[in-house]
Amino acid sequence: MTDKADIVIIGGGVQGCSIAYNLAKKGQKNIVILEKGLVSSGSSGRCGAGIRQQFGTEMNCILARESMRIFEQLSDELEYDIELNQKGYLILAYTEKEVTQFKKNIELQHSLGIPSRLLTPEQAREVVPALNIEEVQAATFCPTDGNVNPLLTTVAYAEAAQRLGVKIFQHTEAQKIDTRKDKILGVLTNYGMIKTDTVVNAAGGYAREVGEMAGLDIPVYPQRHQIMVTEPIDPLWEPMLMSFSRNFYFQQLPHGSIVGGYGDPENEIIGHDLETSWQFAVTMAKKMTDLIPALKDVRVVRQWSGSYTMSPDSQPILGEHSHLNRYFMSLGFSGHGFMLAPFTGKVIAECILEGKTPLSIEKLDIARFERGELILEPSVV
Amino acid sequence: MDDNTIICRCEDITWGEIRKQLDKGYTTLDEIKRITRAGMGPCQGKTCRRVLVHAIARYLNKKVEEVSLSTFRPPTKPILLGILAGEKND
Numbered sequence: 001m002t003d004k005a006d007i008v009i010i011g012g013g014v015q016g017c018s019i020a021y022n023l024a025k026k027g028q029k030n031i032v033i034l035e036k037g038l039v040s041s042g043s044s045g046r047c048g049a050g051i052r053q054q055f056g057t058e059m060n061c062i063l064a065r066e067s068m069r070i071f072e073q074l075s076d077e078l079e080y081d082i083e084l085n086q087k088g089y090l091i092l093a094y095t096e097k098e099v100t101q102f103k104k105n106i107e108l109q110h111s112l113g114i115p116s117r118l119l120t121p122e123q124a125r126e127v128v129p130a131l132n133i134e135e136v137q138a139a140t141f142c143p144t145d146g147n148v149n150p151l152l153t154t155v156a157y158a159e160a161a162q163r164l165g166v167k168i169f170q171h172t173e174a175q176k177i178d179t180r181k182d183k184i185l186g187v188l189t190n191y192g193m194i195k196t197d198t199v200v201n202a203a204g205g206y207a208r209e210v211g212e213m214a215g216l217d218i219p220v221y222p223q224r225h226q227i228m229v230t231e232p233i234d235p236l237w238e239p240m241l242m243s244f245s246r247n248f249y250f251q252q253l254p255h256g257s258i259v260g261g262y263g264d265p266e267n268e269i270i271g272h273d274l275e276t277s278w279q280f281a282v283t284m285a286k287k288m289t290d291l292i293p294a295l296k297d298v299r300v301v302r303q304w305s306g307s308y309t310m311s312p313d314s315q316p317i318l319g320e321h322s323h324l325n326r327y328f329m330s331l332g333f334s335g336h337g338f339m340l341a342p343f344t345g346k347v348i349a350e351c352i353l354e355g356k357t358p359l360s361i362e363k364l365d366i367a368r369f370e371r372g373e374l375i376l377e378p379s380v381v
Numbered sequence: 382m383d384d385n386t387i388i389c390r391c392e393d394i395t396w397g398e399i400r401k402q403l404d405k406g407y408t409t410l411d412e413i414k415r416i417t418r419a420g421m422g423p424c425q426g427k428t429c430r431r432v433l434v435h436a437i438a439r440y441l442n443k444k445v446e447e448v449s450l451s452t453f454r455p456p457t458k459p460i461l462l463g464i465l466a467g468e469k470n471d
Contacts, residue, residue: 038412045415151415159405231423231459255418276455285465296463301423302454 001169004195006030007352008187010174010210011202012037013044014150014338015330017157018345019200019352021078024164026353031166032196033158034189036173036206040154043204044338046306048227048259050240050251051339052089052145053114056105056379059315061112062360063340070342071148080156082148085254088239089145090119090127091379093138095245101378102140109142116142128237130292147240147251150338157345174203177214182325184214198326198352205272205307207331214324219369220311220332224269225261226280228303230295232256241291242381248287249381258298262287263308263335263381274305308335313374318344318364319357328352329366335380388436389429391422396436403440410434410451420451423459 007023009016012035020031035041051071053064075081093099102118109116117140124139125131158168169191177199178185186195201218203210211218233256240251241260250260262284269275281303289296311317311332321327330348333340347358357365363375384397394417402416410433413419419433420426426433430450438445 038409040415041411155416230462278455281456281460282465282467285462286467289462289466289468296466296468297461299423299459299461300456300465301425301459302421303456304452304454 001172001189001191002032002167002194003192005032006196007032007198007200008194008196009033009200009202010187011035011042011204011206012039012158012168012170013042013202013204014040014154014157014341015204015345016200016202017154017161018341019202019330019348020166021157021161021164022345022349023352024161024166026349028353029165031161032194033161033166033168034172034174034187035168035170038170039158039168040151043306043309044154045151046227046304047150047338048249048261049147049150049253050089050145050249051148052142052240054089054091054105054109054116054140054142054145054379055377056101056108057375057377058108058112059363059375060336060377061109061114063343065112065114066360067340067343068144070346074153074156074342078156078160080152080159082153082156083254084146084148086144086146088127088141088143090124090239090241091140092124092136092241092243092246094135094243095137098245099138102138105379106140114142115144116140127239128241130237130294131241132291132293141239145240147253174210174213179214179324182323184324184326198328200328200330200348200352202330204331204337205309207309207329214327216321216324216327218317218329218331218366220309220317221270222272222307223265223310224274224305225263225308225335226276226303226305227259227261228281228284228300230258231299231301233258233298236294237292244379244381246287247381248284248291250288258288258295260284260288272307274307276303276305309337310334312369314377314380315375316340316344316364317366318348318361319351319366322365322367382436388433389419389422391424391428392418394419399433399436400440403437408437408441409449410437411449413437414451425454426451
Protein backbone atom coordinates (compact mmCIF):
# COMPACT_ATOMS: atom_id res chain seq x y z
CA MET A 1 0.00 0.00 0.00
CA THR A 2 0.93 3.59 -0.41
CA ASP A 3 0.22 6.44 2.02
CA LYS A 4 -0.23 9.22 -0.50
CA ALA A 5 -1.34 9.67 -4.09
CA ASP A 6 -2.12 12.48 -6.51
CA ILE A 7 -5.33 10.80 -7.64
CA VAL A 8 -7.27 7.95 -6.03
CA ILE A 9 -9.73 6.16 -8.30
CA ILE A 10 -12.30 4.03 -6.49
CA GLY A 11 -13.34 1.08 -8.66
CA GLY A 12 -11.27 -1.30 -10.79
CA GLY A 13 -13.88 -1.76 -13.48
CA VAL A 14 -13.69 -0.53 -17.03
CA GLN A 15 -14.43 3.09 -16.03
CA GLY A 16 -11.73 3.26 -13.37
CA CYS A 17 -9.17 1.49 -15.54
CA SER A 18 -9.96 3.63 -18.61
CA ILE A 19 -9.73 6.86 -16.58
CA ALA A 20 -6.43 5.74 -15.00
CA TYR A 21 -4.98 4.79 -18.38
CA ASN A 22 -6.00 8.09 -19.98
CA LEU A 23 -4.62 10.11 -17.07
CA ALA A 24 -1.30 8.24 -17.17
CA LYS A 25 -1.12 8.56 -20.96
CA LYS A 26 -1.30 12.34 -20.52
CA GLY A 27 1.66 12.17 -18.13
CA GLN A 28 -0.09 12.16 -14.75
CA LYS A 29 1.90 10.35 -12.04
CA ASN A 30 0.99 8.81 -8.67
CA ILE A 31 -2.37 7.37 -9.65
CA VAL A 32 -3.90 4.68 -7.47
CA ILE A 33 -6.90 2.43 -8.19
CA LEU A 34 -8.69 0.87 -5.22
CA GLU A 35 -10.68 -2.25 -6.03
CA LYS A 36 -12.49 -4.14 -3.29
CA GLY A 37 -12.61 -7.34 -5.36
CA LEU A 38 -10.61 -8.04 -8.50
CA VAL A 39 -10.27 -5.97 -11.67
CA SER A 40 -13.39 -6.59 -13.76
CA SER A 41 -15.17 -8.59 -11.02
CA GLY A 42 -18.16 -6.21 -10.89
CA SER A 43 -20.48 -5.02 -13.63
CA SER A 44 -17.76 -4.63 -16.30
CA GLY A 45 -17.08 -8.35 -16.30
CA ARG A 46 -20.78 -9.19 -16.24
CA CYS A 47 -22.01 -7.09 -19.14
CA GLY A 48 -23.46 -8.35 -22.40
CA ALA A 49 -20.48 -7.35 -24.60
CA GLY A 50 -22.57 -5.30 -27.05
CA ILE A 51 -21.40 -1.89 -28.24
CA ARG A 52 -23.77 0.30 -30.22
CA GLN A 53 -24.20 3.81 -31.53
CA GLN A 54 -27.92 3.61 -32.30
CA PHE A 55 -29.29 5.80 -29.53
CA GLY A 56 -32.16 8.25 -29.41
CA THR A 57 -30.52 11.29 -27.81
CA GLU A 58 -27.79 13.46 -29.26
CA MET A 59 -25.74 13.04 -26.07
CA ASN A 60 -25.74 9.24 -26.15
CA CYS A 61 -25.10 9.14 -29.90
CA ILE A 62 -22.01 11.33 -29.48
CA LEU A 63 -20.65 9.39 -26.48
CA ALA A 64 -21.21 6.09 -28.31
CA ARG A 65 -19.82 7.28 -31.66
CA GLU A 66 -16.66 8.63 -30.04
CA SER A 67 -16.25 5.42 -28.01
CA MET A 68 -16.61 3.34 -31.16
CA ARG A 69 -13.83 5.33 -32.85
CA ILE A 70 -11.59 4.45 -29.92
CA PHE A 71 -12.69 0.78 -29.84
CA GLU A 72 -11.76 0.49 -33.52
CA GLN A 73 -8.08 0.97 -32.75
CA LEU A 74 -8.00 -0.04 -29.09
CA SER A 75 -6.38 -3.48 -29.55
CA ASP A 76 -3.39 -1.73 -31.16
CA GLU A 77 -3.32 1.11 -28.65
CA LEU A 78 -3.42 -1.16 -25.60
CA GLU A 79 -1.34 -3.92 -27.22
CA TYR A 80 -3.97 -6.51 -26.33
CA ASP A 81 -6.49 -8.28 -28.58
CA ILE A 82 -9.86 -7.26 -27.16
CA GLU A 83 -11.77 -9.25 -29.82
CA LEU A 84 -13.59 -6.38 -31.52
CA ASN A 85 -16.28 -7.70 -33.85
CA GLN A 86 -18.25 -5.10 -35.86
CA LYS A 87 -21.16 -7.03 -37.32
CA GLY A 88 -23.86 -4.52 -36.49
CA TYR A 89 -26.94 -4.17 -34.33
CA LEU A 90 -30.31 -5.03 -35.84
CA ILE A 91 -33.00 -3.31 -33.78
CA LEU A 92 -36.53 -4.53 -34.42
CA ALA A 93 -39.68 -2.39 -34.29
CA TYR A 94 -42.98 -4.10 -33.46
CA THR A 95 -45.32 -1.11 -33.11
CA GLU A 96 -46.25 1.96 -35.15
CA LYS A 97 -44.98 4.14 -32.33
CA GLU A 98 -41.62 2.42 -32.48
CA VAL A 99 -41.38 2.87 -36.22
CA THR A 100 -42.01 6.62 -35.79
CA GLN A 101 -39.37 6.79 -33.07
CA PHE A 102 -36.87 4.80 -35.15
CA LYS A 103 -37.31 7.18 -38.09
CA LYS A 104 -36.49 10.08 -35.78
CA ASN A 105 -33.52 8.16 -34.35
CA ILE A 106 -32.14 7.48 -37.84
CA GLU A 107 -32.43 11.16 -38.76
CA LEU A 108 -30.59 12.14 -35.58
CA GLN A 109 -27.93 9.43 -36.07
CA HIS A 110 -27.33 10.53 -39.68
CA SER A 111 -26.90 14.14 -38.60
CA LEU A 112 -24.11 12.89 -36.31
CA GLY A 113 -22.42 10.69 -38.92
CA ILE A 114 -23.64 7.32 -37.59
CA PRO A 115 -24.22 5.00 -40.60
CA SER A 116 -27.53 3.43 -39.50
CA ARG A 117 -30.39 2.69 -41.91
CA LEU A 118 -34.06 1.80 -41.82
CA LEU A 119 -34.94 -1.67 -43.12
CA THR A 120 -38.19 -3.40 -44.08
CA PRO A 121 -38.85 -6.74 -42.34
CA GLU A 122 -37.77 -8.54 -45.53
CA GLN A 123 -34.52 -6.59 -45.64
CA ALA A 124 -33.98 -7.47 -41.97
CA ARG A 125 -34.27 -11.12 -42.92
CA GLU A 126 -31.66 -10.63 -45.61
CA VAL A 127 -29.29 -9.50 -42.87
CA VAL A 128 -30.30 -12.42 -40.63
CA PRO A 129 -31.79 -15.28 -42.69
CA ALA A 130 -32.63 -17.31 -39.56
CA LEU A 131 -34.86 -14.50 -38.23
CA ASN A 132 -38.58 -14.89 -37.58
CA ILE A 133 -40.01 -11.60 -38.87
CA GLU A 134 -43.60 -12.23 -37.79
CA GLU A 135 -45.10 -8.99 -36.45
CA VAL A 136 -41.90 -7.08 -37.20
CA GLN A 137 -42.88 -3.69 -38.66
CA ALA A 138 -39.43 -2.36 -39.49
CA ALA A 139 -35.85 -2.48 -38.26
CA THR A 140 -32.80 -0.29 -38.03
CA PHE A 141 -29.33 -1.57 -38.74
CA CYS A 142 -25.96 0.01 -38.09
CA PRO A 143 -23.12 -2.07 -39.55
CA THR A 144 -20.38 -0.54 -37.39
CA ASP A 145 -22.03 -1.50 -34.08
CA GLY A 146 -21.02 -4.86 -32.65
CA ASN A 147 -19.36 -6.46 -29.67
CA VAL A 148 -16.05 -6.71 -27.89
CA ASN A 149 -14.80 -8.89 -25.03
CA PRO A 150 -15.56 -6.84 -21.88
CA LEU A 151 -13.34 -8.91 -19.57
CA LEU A 152 -10.33 -8.56 -21.83
CA THR A 153 -11.02 -4.86 -22.51
CA THR A 154 -10.97 -4.11 -18.78
CA VAL A 155 -7.84 -6.20 -18.23
CA ALA A 156 -6.21 -4.52 -21.26
CA TYR A 157 -6.87 -1.06 -19.81
CA ALA A 158 -5.63 -2.18 -16.39
CA GLU A 159 -2.39 -3.64 -17.77
CA ALA A 160 -1.73 -0.63 -20.02
CA ALA A 161 -2.33 1.68 -17.05
CA GLN A 162 0.09 -0.35 -14.91
CA ARG A 163 2.77 -0.17 -17.62
CA LEU A 164 2.44 3.62 -17.35
CA GLY A 165 2.93 3.51 -13.59
CA VAL A 166 -0.62 3.27 -12.22
CA LYS A 167 -0.84 1.21 -9.03
CA ILE A 168 -3.84 -1.10 -8.68
CA PHE A 169 -4.64 -2.37 -5.20
CA GLN A 170 -7.07 -5.30 -5.32
CA HIS A 171 -8.99 -6.62 -2.31
CA THR A 172 -8.61 -3.05 -1.04
CA GLU A 173 -11.78 -1.32 -0.04
CA ALA A 174 -12.33 2.42 0.29
CA GLN A 175 -14.14 2.94 3.58
CA LYS A 176 -14.24 6.69 4.18
CA ILE A 177 -13.29 9.86 2.39
CA ASP A 178 -11.95 12.53 4.72
CA THR A 179 -12.93 16.07 3.86
CA ARG A 180 -12.58 19.51 5.37
CA LYS A 181 -15.09 22.10 4.16
CA ASP A 182 -15.15 21.61 0.38
CA LYS A 183 -11.79 19.85 0.06
CA ILE A 184 -10.69 16.21 0.09
CA LEU A 185 -7.93 15.19 2.53
CA GLY A 186 -7.66 11.47 1.97
CA VAL A 187 -9.21 8.05 1.56
CA LEU A 188 -9.31 5.51 4.38
CA THR A 189 -9.01 1.88 3.24
CA ASN A 190 -8.92 -1.45 5.03
CA TYR A 191 -5.10 -1.17 4.75
CA GLY A 192 -4.79 2.38 6.07
CA MET A 193 -5.05 6.00 4.99
CA ILE A 194 -4.03 7.39 1.59
CA LYS A 195 -3.56 11.16 1.58
CA THR A 196 -4.90 12.76 -1.58
CA ASP A 197 -6.85 15.82 -2.70
CA THR A 198 -8.45 14.10 -5.71
CA VAL A 199 -10.90 11.20 -5.77
CA VAL A 200 -12.71 9.61 -8.70
CA ASN A 201 -15.87 7.69 -7.97
CA ALA A 202 -15.94 4.93 -10.60
CA ALA A 203 -17.52 2.40 -8.26
CA GLY A 204 -20.29 1.16 -10.57
CA GLY A 205 -23.02 -0.50 -8.51
CA TYR A 206 -21.44 0.88 -5.33
CA ALA A 207 -21.31 4.50 -6.53
CA ARG A 208 -23.97 5.66 -4.07
CA GLU A 209 -22.00 4.28 -1.09
CA VAL A 210 -18.80 5.91 -2.36
CA GLY A 211 -20.75 9.18 -2.40
CA GLU A 212 -21.92 8.65 1.18
CA MET A 213 -18.28 8.10 2.22
CA ALA A 214 -17.74 11.77 1.46
CA GLY A 215 -21.13 12.89 2.79
CA LEU A 216 -22.55 13.29 -0.71
CA ASP A 217 -25.99 12.22 -1.84
CA ILE A 218 -25.59 10.81 -5.36
CA PRO A 219 -28.99 9.91 -6.82
CA VAL A 220 -28.21 6.47 -8.24
CA TYR A 221 -29.07 2.90 -7.24
CA PRO A 222 -28.01 -0.58 -8.34
CA GLN A 223 -30.62 -2.62 -10.21
CA ARG A 224 -29.96 -6.29 -10.92
CA HIS A 225 -30.08 -7.46 -14.54
CA GLN A 226 -29.78 -11.08 -15.60
CA ILE A 227 -28.09 -12.60 -18.61
CA MET A 228 -27.21 -16.03 -19.95
CA VAL A 229 -24.90 -17.74 -22.40
CA THR A 230 -25.16 -20.86 -24.56
CA GLU A 231 -22.62 -23.42 -25.68
CA PRO A 232 -20.69 -22.35 -28.80
CA ILE A 233 -22.26 -23.31 -32.14
CA ASP A 234 -21.27 -22.77 -35.78
CA PRO A 235 -21.85 -19.19 -37.00
CA LEU A 236 -25.63 -18.77 -37.36
CA TRP A 237 -26.08 -15.02 -37.73
CA GLU A 238 -24.00 -11.89 -37.27
CA PRO A 239 -25.54 -8.79 -35.66
CA MET A 240 -26.92 -8.17 -32.19
CA LEU A 241 -30.70 -8.63 -32.19
CA MET A 242 -32.56 -6.17 -30.03
CA SER A 243 -36.05 -4.87 -29.35
CA PHE A 244 -37.21 -2.24 -26.89
CA SER A 245 -40.93 -3.09 -26.97
CA ARG A 246 -40.39 -6.88 -26.83
CA ASN A 247 -37.56 -6.32 -24.38
CA PHE A 248 -34.54 -8.45 -25.31
CA TYR A 249 -31.02 -8.36 -26.69
CA PHE A 250 -28.92 -11.32 -27.78
CA GLN A 251 -26.07 -11.98 -30.16
CA GLN A 252 -23.67 -14.65 -31.27
CA LEU A 253 -20.12 -13.82 -30.23
CA PRO A 254 -17.03 -14.63 -32.35
CA HIS A 255 -16.41 -17.51 -29.93
CA GLY A 256 -19.67 -19.09 -31.15
CA SER A 257 -21.69 -18.79 -27.96
CA ILE A 258 -24.89 -16.74 -27.80
CA VAL A 259 -25.22 -14.18 -25.00
CA GLY A 260 -28.29 -12.20 -24.11
CA GLY A 261 -30.77 -10.91 -21.61
CA TYR A 262 -33.75 -8.67 -21.01
CA GLY A 263 -34.70 -5.97 -18.54
CA ASP A 264 -37.42 -6.32 -15.92
CA PRO A 265 -37.30 -2.94 -14.15
CA GLU A 266 -40.69 -3.26 -12.41
CA ASN A 267 -39.83 -6.52 -10.64
CA GLU A 268 -36.07 -6.32 -10.56
CA ILE A 269 -34.10 -6.51 -7.33
CA ILE A 270 -32.79 -3.17 -6.13
CA GLY A 271 -29.49 -3.54 -4.26
CA HIS A 272 -26.45 -5.75 -4.37
CA ASP A 273 -28.15 -9.16 -4.43
CA LEU A 274 -26.85 -10.83 -7.60
CA GLU A 275 -28.78 -14.10 -7.42
CA THR A 276 -30.20 -15.53 -10.63
CA SER A 277 -33.69 -16.91 -11.28
CA TRP A 278 -35.14 -19.87 -13.12
CA GLN A 279 -37.92 -17.58 -14.35
CA PHE A 280 -35.36 -15.49 -16.23
CA ALA A 281 -33.89 -18.53 -18.01
CA VAL A 282 -37.36 -19.72 -19.08
CA THR A 283 -38.51 -16.30 -20.31
CA MET A 284 -35.26 -15.60 -22.14
CA ALA A 285 -35.35 -19.04 -23.78
CA LYS A 286 -38.85 -18.25 -25.09
CA LYS A 287 -37.73 -14.92 -26.49
CA MET A 288 -34.68 -16.44 -28.19
CA THR A 289 -36.38 -19.49 -29.70
CA ASP A 290 -39.31 -17.36 -30.88
CA LEU A 291 -37.02 -15.04 -32.83
CA ILE A 292 -34.47 -17.63 -34.05
CA PRO A 293 -36.35 -20.97 -34.01
CA ALA A 294 -33.15 -22.92 -34.79
CA LEU A 295 -31.92 -22.08 -31.27
CA LYS A 296 -34.25 -24.65 -29.67
CA ASP A 297 -31.49 -27.24 -30.12
CA VAL A 298 -28.81 -25.13 -28.45
CA ARG A 299 -27.95 -25.50 -24.76
CA VAL A 300 -27.66 -22.82 -22.09
CA VAL A 301 -24.49 -23.38 -20.08
CA ARG A 302 -24.46 -20.49 -17.63
CA GLN A 303 -26.51 -17.63 -16.27
CA TRP A 304 -25.46 -14.75 -14.05
CA SER A 305 -26.38 -11.21 -13.18
CA GLY A 306 -24.85 -7.80 -12.71
CA SER A 307 -25.86 -4.32 -11.66
CA TYR A 308 -27.12 -1.49 -13.82
CA THR A 309 -26.37 1.67 -11.88
CA MET A 310 -29.54 3.65 -12.53
CA SER A 311 -29.63 7.43 -12.53
CA PRO A 312 -32.88 9.48 -12.51
CA ASP A 313 -32.74 9.99 -16.31
CA SER A 314 -30.84 6.78 -17.23
CA GLN A 315 -27.87 8.90 -18.31
CA PRO A 316 -24.44 8.89 -16.70
CA ILE A 317 -23.31 11.47 -14.18
CA LEU A 318 -19.92 12.77 -15.28
CA GLY A 319 -17.53 15.40 -13.99
CA GLU A 320 -16.71 17.17 -10.74
CA HIS A 321 -19.22 17.33 -7.90
CA SER A 322 -20.71 20.78 -7.38
CA HIS A 323 -20.38 20.56 -3.57
CA LEU A 324 -16.93 18.99 -3.16
CA ASN A 325 -13.77 20.12 -4.94
CA ARG A 326 -11.87 17.48 -6.89
CA TYR A 327 -14.45 14.75 -6.28
CA PHE A 328 -14.99 13.46 -9.80
CA MET A 329 -17.67 11.05 -10.91
CA SER A 330 -18.02 8.58 -13.75
CA LEU A 331 -21.10 6.65 -12.74
CA GLY A 332 -24.82 6.06 -13.19
CA PHE A 333 -24.50 4.70 -16.74
CA SER A 334 -27.77 2.80 -16.32
CA GLY A 335 -26.61 -0.23 -18.30
CA HIS A 336 -24.39 1.43 -20.92
CA GLY A 337 -21.19 2.00 -19.00
CA PHE A 338 -19.04 -0.58 -20.66
CA MET A 339 -19.68 0.55 -24.23
CA LEU A 340 -19.06 4.22 -23.38
CA ALA A 341 -15.94 3.73 -21.24
CA PRO A 342 -13.27 4.38 -23.88
CA PHE A 343 -14.58 7.90 -24.44
CA THR A 344 -15.79 8.74 -20.93
CA GLY A 345 -12.40 7.65 -19.54
CA LYS A 346 -10.76 10.12 -21.89
CA VAL A 347 -13.03 13.05 -21.08
CA ILE A 348 -12.93 12.47 -17.32
CA ALA A 349 -9.12 12.49 -17.55
CA GLU A 350 -9.30 15.83 -19.40
CA CYS A 351 -11.76 17.13 -16.85
CA ILE A 352 -9.36 16.26 -13.99
CA LEU A 353 -6.19 17.54 -15.63
CA GLU A 354 -7.50 20.68 -17.29
CA GLY A 355 -9.82 21.76 -14.51
CA LYS A 356 -12.76 22.33 -16.80
CA THR A 357 -15.47 20.06 -18.14
CA PRO A 358 -15.20 19.26 -21.85
CA LEU A 359 -18.19 20.59 -23.78
CA SER A 360 -19.27 17.10 -24.81
CA ILE A 361 -20.21 16.11 -21.24
CA GLU A 362 -21.10 19.50 -19.73
CA LYS A 363 -24.80 18.65 -19.62
CA LEU A 364 -24.14 15.39 -17.76
CA ASP A 365 -23.01 17.13 -14.57
CA ILE A 366 -24.70 16.20 -11.29
CA ALA A 367 -26.23 19.67 -10.91
CA ARG A 368 -28.61 18.91 -13.80
CA PHE A 369 -30.96 17.28 -11.29
CA GLU A 370 -31.09 20.49 -9.22
CA ARG A 371 -31.67 22.48 -12.41
CA GLY A 372 -34.35 20.01 -13.52
CA GLU A 373 -32.57 19.45 -16.86
CA LEU A 374 -32.95 15.71 -17.30
CA ILE A 375 -32.01 14.07 -20.59
CA LEU A 376 -34.42 11.23 -21.37
CA GLU A 377 -33.30 8.39 -23.64
CA PRO A 378 -36.14 6.67 -25.54
CA SER A 379 -34.09 3.71 -26.79
CA VAL A 380 -33.07 1.42 -23.93
CA VAL A 381 -33.63 -2.19 -22.84
CA MET B 382 2.38 -31.89 -17.85
CA ASP B 383 3.95 -29.52 -20.37
CA ASP B 384 2.88 -26.32 -22.12
CA ASN B 385 0.92 -28.28 -24.74
CA THR B 386 -1.14 -30.26 -22.22
CA ILE B 387 -4.83 -29.44 -22.58
CA ILE B 388 -6.23 -28.38 -19.21
CA CYS B 389 -9.72 -27.25 -20.26
CA ARG B 390 -11.09 -29.67 -22.84
CA CYS B 391 -14.28 -27.72 -23.59
CA GLU B 392 -12.47 -24.53 -24.51
CA ASP B 393 -9.20 -26.12 -25.67
CA ILE B 394 -7.00 -24.24 -23.22
CA THR B 395 -3.45 -25.47 -22.69
CA TRP B 396 -1.26 -25.31 -19.60
CA GLY B 397 1.01 -22.95 -21.56
CA GLU B 398 -1.79 -20.40 -21.95
CA ILE B 399 -2.62 -20.66 -18.27
CA ARG B 400 1.01 -20.51 -17.15
CA LYS B 401 1.44 -17.30 -19.19
CA GLN B 402 -1.31 -15.65 -17.13
CA LEU B 403 0.15 -17.00 -13.86
CA ASP B 404 3.50 -15.49 -14.90
CA LYS B 405 1.71 -12.15 -15.35
CA GLY B 406 0.40 -12.35 -11.78
CA TYR B 407 -3.15 -13.66 -12.31
CA THR B 408 -3.32 -16.36 -9.68
CA THR B 409 -7.00 -16.78 -8.82
CA LEU B 410 -9.29 -19.18 -10.62
CA ASP B 411 -11.65 -16.27 -11.38
CA GLU B 412 -8.98 -14.25 -13.17
CA ILE B 413 -7.69 -17.27 -15.10
CA LYS B 414 -11.26 -18.12 -16.12
CA ARG B 415 -12.08 -14.59 -17.28
CA ILE B 416 -8.92 -14.15 -19.29
CA THR B 417 -8.43 -17.63 -20.82
CA ARG B 418 -12.01 -19.02 -20.75
CA ALA B 419 -10.77 -22.14 -18.89
CA GLY B 420 -13.84 -23.55 -17.12
CA MET B 421 -16.35 -21.53 -19.16
CA GLY B 422 -17.37 -24.30 -21.55
CA PRO B 423 -20.30 -26.73 -21.52
CA CYS B 424 -18.95 -28.71 -18.54
CA GLN B 425 -18.58 -25.47 -16.55
CA GLY B 426 -15.26 -26.56 -15.13
CA LYS B 427 -16.47 -29.87 -13.75
CA THR B 428 -13.66 -31.59 -15.62
CA CYS B 429 -10.83 -29.07 -15.41
CA ARG B 430 -11.40 -27.23 -12.13
CA ARG B 431 -9.66 -29.87 -9.99
CA VAL B 432 -6.72 -30.13 -12.36
CA LEU B 433 -6.46 -26.37 -12.61
CA VAL B 434 -6.58 -25.76 -8.85
CA HIS B 435 -3.84 -28.34 -8.29
CA ALA B 436 -1.73 -26.86 -11.09
CA ILE B 437 -2.10 -23.32 -9.71
CA ALA B 438 -1.29 -24.51 -6.19
CA ARG B 439 1.86 -26.23 -7.44
CA TYR B 440 2.89 -23.15 -9.44
CA LEU B 441 2.41 -20.91 -6.40
CA ASN B 442 3.93 -23.42 -4.02
CA LYS B 443 0.77 -23.25 -1.92
CA LYS B 444 -1.73 -25.71 -0.56
CA VAL B 445 -4.70 -26.57 -2.77
CA GLU B 446 -7.14 -25.10 -0.22
CA GLU B 447 -5.35 -21.74 -0.42
CA VAL B 448 -6.30 -21.26 -4.09
CA SER B 449 -9.51 -19.24 -4.33
CA LEU B 450 -12.24 -20.87 -6.40
CA SER B 451 -14.46 -19.26 -9.01
CA THR B 452 -18.20 -18.81 -8.58
CA PHE B 453 -20.42 -21.81 -9.39
CA ARG B 454 -23.29 -20.69 -11.60
CA PRO B 455 -26.51 -22.34 -12.73
CA PRO B 456 -27.60 -24.45 -14.51
CA THR B 457 -25.73 -27.46 -13.11
CA LYS B 458 -26.00 -29.19 -16.48
CA PRO B 459 -26.54 -27.51 -19.87
CA ILE B 460 -30.23 -27.32 -20.84
CA LEU B 461 -31.68 -27.03 -24.34
CA LEU B 462 -33.34 -23.67 -24.98
CA GLY B 463 -36.23 -25.60 -26.53
CA ILE B 464 -36.86 -27.45 -23.25
CA LEU B 465 -36.62 -24.27 -21.20
CA ALA B 466 -39.06 -22.57 -23.56
CA GLY B 467 -41.46 -25.49 -23.15
CA GLU B 468 -41.49 -26.31 -26.84
CA LYS B 469 -39.61 -29.55 -26.67
CA ASN B 470 -39.77 -32.62 -24.45
CA ASP B 471 -36.63 -34.17 -23.04
